[in-house]
Amino acid sequence: MRLFTDDSSSITDPFLRRAWILARNGLGTTSPNPMVGCVLVQGTEIVGEGWHERAGGPHAEAIALRDAGSAARGATVYVTLEPCAHHGRTPPCVDALIESEVARIVIGMPDPSIVASGGAERLSAAGIEVIFADDPAPFAALNRGWLMHVRESRPWITVKLALTLDARIAAGPGVRTRISGPGAHAVTMRLRAASDAVVIGARTAIADDPALTVRDSAGAPASRQPLRVVLTRRTDPDGCSLFGDGHGQTAVLMPDGCGRAAPAGARAIEYDSAGGVTAAMRALAAEGIAHVMVEPGQTLFTALWDEGLVDELVLVHAGGVGGEGWTGSYTGSDGGPELALRTRMKAVEAEVVGDDAITVWTRKTQE
Ligand SMILES: NC(=O)c1ccc[n+]([C@@H]2O[C@H](COP(=O)([O-])OP(=O)(O)OC[C@H]3O[C@@H](n4cnc5c(N)ncnc54)[C@H](OP(=O)(O)O)[C@@H]3O)[C@@H](O)[C@H]2O)c1
Structure with missing residues (x-):
């Protein structure tokens, strides 16, 4: 949509x-x-x-x-x-x-x-x-x-990334950095509200400690909240605020047989870590989740891209530059996101929201 x-x-x-x-x-x-x-x-x-x-x-x-x-x-x-x-x-x-x-x-x-x-x-x-x-x-x-769930046994995956003009996503590894403005924040709320689950990596959970809730412009939480999910392999996200704030349900996607328990306030959803993020997404589908929004850092975006899991990409382009030492969005070997974007995805929408610009991309083969 x-x-x-x-x-x-x-x-x-x-x-x-x-x-x-x-x-x-x-x-x-x-x-x-x-x-x-x-x-x-x-x-x-x-x-x-x-x-x-x-x-x-x-x-x-x-x-x-x-x-x-x-x-x-x-x-x-x-x-x-x-x-x-x-x-x-x-x-x-x-x-x-x-x-x-x-x-x-x-x-x-x-x-x-x-x-x-x-x-x-x-x-x-x-x-x-x-x-x-x-x-x-x-x-x-x-x-x-629903169609993705029926045909591929995995959810549809919308990925949202906020980028500086030089395509950086954070001031450095694990540094919480506000990149975009209030208009883009409202779009993030809409994207979350349209999803069954919102997924972040454990390292972003620790660095940013986000609430991951749907809130109105005054900050009040919506009555329906998507499931908030933290994806982990080894990193323990215990202690993050979202597990104890009482605003909707939380889950931790953890490798099966890892021997760890989910943090208090969250339930564990196990996945086969040999199957990468694809297996984690299939584990969510088995829970009845058909539409996921992912707000990834560099590591998770790279994995999503390399595993071909980006069905829709929402890029928030903010008007500043980060410069040397700031973290980019991608570290894999697919020719870098710009080259691969041109070959794999196409722009379908663009909008100015406040001081930021938002572009939406889907796979070329999907339309
Ligand atoms: N500008 C933006 O839009 C934006 C959005 C989100 C985050 N960020 C920033 O990004 C930074 C964090 O990024 P990050 O690269 O450190 O981490 P990340 O991408 O947020 O998280 C990667 C996490 O995914 C887990 N994971 C599980 N299976 C994986 C797999 N198969 N492949 C890759 N990861 C897997 C990893 O677990 P293990 O650690 O256990 O290996 C790791 O904790 C923070 O500074 C944050 O502020 C920016």
Whole structure:
């Protein structure tokens, strides 16, 4: 999903667009389920609406059918994702649609998951006209975390880095350094709020001692907080404030069999350290986490880049220079981030925020 532009603007059908906007109400709360929105229409009038709010709760179609009541009969259904055909924690949506005797269904994108797919065929077989949207891209963008979770068994990974004009990230190894201004801080809060988990390396946890919470402009914590995760191999992050501040849950990703306990106030999520950061991310996916935001230092960014884990890169460009002795963003051998950025990623958005500039990059192959 875009950070500064409206992804739904390319959806030409107004009811399908409305369904997309409803679906987005579930941002940050539906994982490991997808965000789904549904609208029922009679003629040109909306007679029912719904969206999926959280895993285990009713699906968008069930809520919209209940909202429409008897007006569902003969209606056209607009839904962002192919209705499920399986018994999960709730009954199959296709059964409810068939029983309600809707006439037609317009679907944003097919369901690629093996367990839930097949809904369109079942609806067709029951005599309901099924139409798929010409362009599934905005619907896939809405659920990029869920799609990554389904296809690759790992979360979608958004990486945020604040850089000086000479591409430095800190005044020196392990030195806490404020690089960007208040506008960029607000963007960081939005990125965190849209994620299931926010991940930092243990060395950043120790150097910066961040709260990693979502806060409003007055500093008040939001009611929903993403899981705060510290990634470690050997470094012990015990004593960092986030484990004891009571603002949402915390976890430490630690190598399996390392023999250490998680700090008080945090739970341990174990991963196979031979599998690198990829294994750590898969361990998060196994916890139902579909969208991760990483705020890495040099070591973690290098590992993410070299393991091909940067799905989206949000660069905050601040207007000062660090100079000699300051820490850069990358120490690997991929030709340096600038060269590799040109070959691997492309810029999709740019915005001036306060005194800083923000550029957003995604993989060339993703779009
Ligand atoms: N400007 C920015 O956007 C920004 C953002 C964050 C941090 N920073 C700065 O970056 C500095 C810290 O950076 P850093 O390079 O020392 O550490 P880092 O990148 O924050 O953290 C790396 C951590 O990840 C852990 N890790 C686990 N598995 C790993 C793997 N496979 N590969 C690499 N790391 C793995 C390491 O654990 P072990 O230690 O146990 O090996 C290490 O603690 C601080 O000065 C901080 O202020 C700047």
